[in-house]
Amino acid sequence: MNAEERLSDALHSVVGAARPSPDLADRIVERVSVTGPRRVGPIARFGLVAAAVLALVAVAMLPLAIGARLNLVAEKSHAPTAAPTGLAHFDRDGLAFDYPAAWMATTSGQNMHYVTVLDYIGTGSGLATCVPVTPGPTDQFISGTNCGANVSVGPGQVVVELMRQDGPPRPGAINPSDPSGLDPTSKYVTVGGLPAIFTEGRSTDSPVTLDWTLSVPGELSSRYQIHVEMKAPGLDEMRAEVEALVASVQYDPLIPVLNAADGPRIAAVGLAKAAANDQSFACFPKEPGTTVSATVTQFPGYSPLREQLPVTCTTQIVPTAIGLWKMTLTESWTAASDRSPGSLTTTLWLAPDGTPGEEDGGTASAIPYWP
Amino acid sequence: MAAVAGNLVLAARSGDAIAFAALVHAETPSAYRLALSIVRSPSEAEDAVQEAFLRAWRDIRSLRDPDLWPAWFRRLTVRSALDQTRRRPRVREVDLDLAFNVPGLEPSVHPADRMELMAGFDRLRPDDRAILALRFFADLELPDAAAALGIPLGTAKSRLHRALGRLRDQMRHEP
Numbered sequence: 171m172n173a174e175e176r177l178s179d180a181l182h183s184v185v186g187a188a189r190p191s192p193d194l195a196d197r198i199v200e201r202v203s204v205t206g207p208r209r210v211g212p213i214a215r216f217g218l219v220a221a222a223v224l225a226l227v228a229v230a231m232l233p234l235a236i237g238a239r240l241n242l243v244a245e246k247s248h249a250p251t252a253a254p255t256g257l258a259h260f261d262r263d264g265l266a267f268d269y270p271a272a273w274m275a276t277t278s279g280q281n282m283h284y285v286t287v288l289d290y291i292g293t294g295s296g297l298a299t300c301v302p303v304t305p306g307p308t309d310q311f312i313s314g315t316n317c318g319a320n321v322s323v324g325p326g327q328v329v330v331e332l333m334r335q336d337g338p339p340r341p342g343a344i345n346p347s348d349p350s351g352l353d354p355t356s357k358y359v360t361v362g363g364l365p366a367i368f369t370e371g372r373s374t375d376s377p378v379t380l381d382w383t384l385s386v387p388g389e390l391s392s393r394y395q396i397h398v399e400m401k402a403p404g405l406d407e408m409r410a411e412v413e414a415l416v417a418s419v420q421y422d423p424l425i426p427v428l429n430a431a432d433g434p435r436i437a438a439v440g441l442a443k444a445a446a447n448d449q450s451f452a453c454f455p456k457e458p459g460t461t462v463s464a465t466v467t468q469f470p471g472y473s474p475l476r477e478q479l480p481v482t483c484t485t486q487i488v489p490t491a492i493g494l495w496k497m498t499l500t501e502s503w504t505a506a507s508d509r510s511p512g513s514l515t516t517t518l519w520l521a522p523d524g525t526p527g528e529e530d531g532g533t534a535s536a537i538p539y540w541p
Numbered sequence: 542m543a544a545v546a547g548n549l550v551l552a553a554r555s556g557d558a559i560a561f562a563a564l565v566h567a568e569t570p571s572a573y574r575l576a577l578s579i580v581r582s583p584s585e586a587e588d589a590v591q592e593a594f595l596r597a598w599r600d601i602r603s604l605r606d607p608d609l610w611p612a613w614f615r616r617l618t619v620r621s622a623l624d625q626t627r628r629r630p631r632v633r634e635v636d637l638d639l640a641f642n643v644p645g646l647e648p649s650v651h652p653a654d655r656m657e658l659m660a661g662f663d664r665l666r667p668d669d670r671a672i673l674a675l676r677f678f679a680d681l682e683l684p685d686a687a688a689a690l691g692i693p694l695g696t697a698k699s700r701l702h703r704a705l706g707r708l709r710d711q712m713r714h715e716p
Contacts, residue, residue, distance in 0.1 A: 173709065174677060177662070180655040181578060181678035190573035190587055198569065198591050199562040202598040391556070471603045473616065476691060530602070 261422055262288055263334050264386065265394050268418040270411055287319050288332040294323035294399070296331055321399050323377050328400035328408040330415065336392045343492055344385050344393075362419035364491055377401045380409070382416055387425040387493045390519060390528050426522040428489030434458055436495050437487040439524030444470075447526075451518075453483040454499045460484070469501065470516045471529060475539040479503055487520075494527065495520035509538035550607035553598075561601070564610075565594055572618045578674035579622040581663050592621040615679070616689045619671055626667035661711035669704035676701060 191197075257268040258275070269291055278287040278298040290296030298319045321329045344365040346358040356369040364385040371379040377399040384394035396416060400408045437458050444451040450472075453464035461484045468474045486498040497520055502513040514537065517530040546567070552560030569590060576593070577586035596617050604613055662670060675686035687697035 173705065176654070176658055177673060177708065178677040178680075180658045180662070181674060183655060184659050185574050185578045185674070185678055188574055188577050188583070188586075190569055190583075190590065194573065194587050194590065195566045195569040198565050198594045201591065202558065202561060202565070202595060471600055473600070473620070474691065476693065 266422045292329035294327035294329035331397040333395040426493035433487045436524040440520040477539040547607040550610045576622040589622040589625045593617040
C-alpha cells in the first residue's frame with residue numbers, strides 16, 4: 171500500500187465514520203427558515219399539492235414545523251360591520267373592500283403552508299382546518315399536518331374565500347405585458363389600481379368559480395387570492411355583487427406613489443447601500459443610463475471568479491406599480507481567447523426610500539471563470 | 542435519486558424552503574464529513590456545514606443547472622470549512638479512538654499506523670488538508686477537486702504534490 175492509499179484508508183476510516191450531531195440538519199433548517207415555520211396544506215388551487223409526496227417527506231424532516239401555534243380549527247363567526255349604504259367593510263392583512271351587509275363573514279386566519287385563509291364571506295359557508303397526521307407503521311414520515319380549505323355552496327348561494335399567499339413559490343410581480351404569465355382561461359385586469367389576474371371557470375353541474383389573483387403592494391413574493399364559488403339560481407345578481415366587491419378593493423396602507431424623476435437619487439441611495447454589504451455592486455454607476463468600465467472578481471449573488479474580468483457596467487431604474495423601484499444592473503464582457511462575449515443582468519428591487527430588497531439573478535450568457 | 546435531487550434543487554431555487562430542508566437533511570452527513578476532514582474539529586465542521594447551507598440558500602438562485610448542485614455545494618462546503626480554519630484557532634476535538642472502533646470496519650492498515658498518519662495530516666495547513674481530503678476522501682478527480690477549491694487545475698496539481706510532500710515530512714519528523 172503506497173502513501174496515497176494509506177492516506178485514503180486512514181481518511182475513510184477516521185472521517186468516514188464520523189457523524190454530525192443528530193439535530194444538526196434541523197438546526198440548519200431552523201436558521202434558513204427566515205420566514206418562520208410553515209405547515210403543509212393541500213390547496214390544489216395554488217398547485218402546492220402537486221408535490222404532495224415531496225411535502226410529506228419534507229414534513230417528516232420538519233417536526234419543528236408542528237408547533238404550539240397549531241390551531242386545529244380556526245373558525246370564528248362575527249357580525250359584519252354595517253356601512254351606511256347597506257354594505258359591510260372588510261379590512262384585514264392589507265386588503266380592504268366593501269361587500270353586502272347581508273352576507274355572513276367567517277374569520278379563519280388559518281395558516282397553511284405559505285397560504286393564509288383570511289376569511290369566508292357570502293351566503294354559503296367555508297371552513298379551513300388543520301389536523302395532525304399520525305404516521306402508520308409503513309409511513310416514511312415522523313409527523314405531519316393535513317390542512318384543507320372547504321367551501322360549501324347550495325343553490326342560490328355564493329361564498330368568497332379570501333386568501334393571502336406568501337411565497338414560495340416566488341411568483342414575482344404580476345406583469346400585464348408578459349402574456350406567458352397567463353393560462354388560456356385567464357386575463358390581466360386591474361384591481362385596486364394594481365395589476366391582477368382574473369380566471370373564470372364554468373361547468374354545467376358544479377359551482378361557477380371566479381378567481382382574482384391580486385398584487386400585494388411592496389411585495390414580490392405575495393399575492394392575494396379572491397376565490398368565488400356560486401350556484402344558480404341568481405347567478406347574475408351574485409356575480410354583480412362579487413364584481414362590485416372586487417371593484418371596491420383598496421390596499422391598506424395605500425400603495426406608495428413613486429415619481430420617476432426621483433429615480434437617479436434612489437438609484438444612488440440603493441447602490442451605495444448595496445455596495446456597502448456586497449462589493450460586487452460597486453462597479454455599477456450611480457447615475458442611471460451611464461456606462462462605466464471596471465474589472466470585477468465577483469458578480470452579485472455569485473461566488474468569486476477564478477480570474478479578474480474586465481466588464482462594462484450599466485444601471486437602469488424604473489418605478490413600478492406595486493410601489494417598488496426596479497433597478498436593472500447589467501455587466502457585459504467582450505470575447506477573449508478563453509471566454510465568449512456575454513452579459514449578466516441582475517435585478518435589484520428597492521423600497522420607496524431606496525433600501526435594497528429582493529434580488530433576481532438572470533443571464534443568457536455563460537459566466538466566464540466561474541465556478 | 543439524481544432526478545429527485547434535481548427536482549429538490551429546482552424547487553429550492555424557486556424559493557421552496559421545504560425542498561431546501563429536504564436537501565439539508567440529505568446532504569448534511571456527507572457535507573459534515575468533508576468539512577471535518579478539513580477543519581478536524583466536530584464543532585467547527587458543524588459550523589462550516591451550517592455556513593455552507595446558509596450560503597447555498599442565499600445564492601441558490603444563481604445555480605442555473607440543478608445537475609451542478611453536487612459540485613456547487615461541495616465548493617461552498619470547502620470554502621466554509623477553510624473560512625472556519627482562518628477564523629479562529631481552536632482546540633481540536635476529534636475522538637480518534639471512537640472513530641477507529643467502528644464495528645464491521647476491517648482495518649487494512651494497523652490502527653497505530655493510521656493514527657500516526659492522521660496525526661501528521663492534522664498538522665498540515667488547512668489548504669493542504671483540503672486538497673488531500675478532496676482527492677483521497679471525497680475521491681474526486683483532480684479537475685473536480687480544483688473546482689471545489691476554486692483554483693486552476695495546474696495549481697491543484699502542484700498543491701497536491703506539495704501537500705503529499707509535506708505529509709511525508711510530517712511522518713518523518715513524528716516524534
